[in-house]
Amino acid sequence: MTDNADGALNAPLNTLYPVLTALPAAASLRLQQHAQVVSVPAGAVVFDELQACQGFPFVLSGSLRVVKAAPNGRELPLYRVTPGETCIISSACLLGHAPYNARGIAETETRLLLLPNADFQALLGEAAFRDFIFQLFSERIADLMxxxxxxxxxxxxxxxxxxLLGKGQRLHVTHQQLADELGSVREIVSRLLKGFAEQGLVALSREQVDILNPAGLRRVASN
Amino acid sequence: MTDNADGALNAPLNTLYPVLTALPAAASLRLQQHAQVVSVPAGAVVFDELQACQGFPFVLSGSLRVVKAAPNGRELPLYRVTPGETCIISSACLLGHAPYNARGIAETETRLLLLPNADFQALLGEAAFRDFIFQLFSERIADLMxxxxxxxxxxxxxxxxxxLLGKGQRLHVTHQQLADELGSVREIVSRLLKGFAEQGLVALSREQVDILNPAGLRRVASN
DNA sequence: AGGCGTCTGTAACCTTGGTTACACAGCCTG
DNA sequence: CAGGCTGTGTAACCAAGGTTACAGACGCCT
Known part of the structure; x- marks a missing residue:
């Protein structure tokens, strides 16, 4: 499941994270020697609340869904990490030496490059990398707000x-998936969708939502 | 209301923000020349949603309350900024060149040292200062989570x-203030407090809440 | 065709929290 | 002392959303 990063890794890693191309040779070498590629299957919990942060994840393929878990088992999605992005919570935990306060789940089969804590801290010594992390920090903050x-x-x-808006005119999605995305339950989503359909905003069919009136939906979204 | 920072400022500023003592002479000079001291009265809105971020605030005295405002006028407190701390939202907005997405209000008469955008960016060139900001970033992230x-x-x-817990045995506070802190309304807080009183957890009187049974309250808080 | 699993529709009911609308108490001040 | 202001008590009502409990629809596989 895991193996050391080798030279063959660099091409995709550098393409996804261009900031790494600017690293001095020593830092680059350190990355190659200490980072590990980890493959996790869809649905796997990559990290979880209260767990110590073992390393900093670069996403090579697939994606992570980061959620806050409720005591009753429901989950509120916080954000996703796709290839080329970084996980703000991992950064924050490593920097603050604090345990995780959210859960990270592989959405699909996902390949990660895991950088141990010490090496992450060292990488932060590089101005370019530090700025890169900073930039993503501020974007995520806005998302969280x-x-x-x-x-x-x-x-x-x-x-x-x-x-529903901004994902094209026809969505292939179940009510349950929409509910999960909102941190709610299926019945309520069905109820609301029915309301939307009665107003002519959408048309419903199995695993499908057709947007009939985007302007009307926008009005609902922001009333 | 405002005047240029002069030498006399350095003592308190450096005491509150020790990281600034480590600055090279050039950076220190720049700070002195460009930063402005601003005094704002209690209740003043220092920054607000959608507003462009004009500069980075160091809090010299008093404190800022940063809140998210609801369309209906209610406010949800996000965090406070006291002397020696920094405002994560200001940092994020300056770094991401994005407008504010929250409101900052002076809780009491407050003195700020406002550092213009360009000078803040320049200060980030100093490793010590960058690490300082990073550290506070990660702490605030945990708070927001x-x-x-x-x-x-x-x-x-x-x-x-x-x-109610962790503020001593006797709190001098109105129900309205508690409601504001929770982003709720006075009536509900009164109703809940009455419930607590009936369970013998607290005793109520005008502008005062006495904690009778901390363990019981903790149980309620985490059931 | 028969059977199973997933997805959807829907109704009844409940809890939480917010809204409205007062009454009253304590206190300060003219 | 009167009148006003602030803080509290409280009840009736309401809306949103969650829970429970089914029924039926659709697709797929054997």
Whole structure:
């Protein structure tokens, strides 16, 4: 399941994370020697709440879904990490020497390059890499603020309408998947979708939602 | 209301933000020349949603309350910035060249040292300062994760119980202030407090809450 | 065709928390 | 002392969303 990163790795890694091409030779060598490629199957929990952060993950393929887990088993998605991005929570935990406060799940079969703590800290000594992390930090912060706004102030119909928009005219998705995305339950999503359909905003069929009236949905999303 | 930072400023600033003592002379000079001291009265809005971020604030005295404002006028407190701390949202907005996505309010009469954008970016060139910001970033992230957990999953009685704990045995506070802290309304807090009182967890009087049974409150907070 | 698993529809009911609308108490001040 | 302000108590009502419990639909596999 795991093996040392070798030379053959560099091409895709550097393509996905261009900032790494600017590294001095010593840092680059260290990365090659200490980073490990890990393959995890879809659905695997890569890290979890209260767990110590073992290393910094670069996503080579697939994607991570980072969620906050409720005591009752429900999950609120916080953000996703796709190839070329980084996980703000991992950075924060490594920098603050704190345990994880969220759960990371492989959405599909996913290949990660895991960089041990010490080597991550060393990499931060490189200005280019540090700026790269900083940049992603600030983007994620904005996302999290948006999320706080949504869960604290928005009603579910607004959030659902917003979720449906901007993914094309026809969505192939189950009600359960939409509910998961909102941190809600299937019945409520069905109820709301039925309401949308009655208003002529969408048309429903099995595992499919057709957007009939995007403007109307936008109105619902932001009323 | 504002005046240029002069030599007399350095002592308190350096005491509050020890990282600044390590700056090279050039950076230190730049700070002195470009930073402005601003005094704002209690309740003043220092920055607000969608507003461009004008500069990076160091808090010299007083404190900032950073909140997310709901369309209906209610506010959810995100965190506070006290002297010696920094505002993660300001950093994120400056780094990401994005507008503010929250509101900052002076809790009391507050003195700020405002560092213009360009000078903040320049300061980030100093490793010590960058690490300082990074460290606070990660602490705040943990706070925000905690907040998301609370608003998404915790019931109000749990949050209220948690809020009452750890502030000593006798709190001098109005129900309205507690409600504001939770992003809720006075009536609900009164109702919940009455419940707590009936269970013998607290005793109520005007502008005062006495904690009678901390263990019981902890149980409520985490059931 | 028969049977199973997944997805959807839907109704009844419940809990939480917010809204509205008062009453009253304590206190300060003219 | 009167009048006003702030803080508290409380009840009736309401809306949102979650829970429980089914029924039926669709597709697939044997």
């Amino acid at each position: 948006q999320l706080i706004e949504e869960v604290a102030f928005r009603k579910l119909d607004q959030r659902l309408a917003a979720l | 905690q907040l998301i957990e609370e608003v998404a999953f915790r019931k109000l009685d749990q949050r209220l119980a948690a809020l």
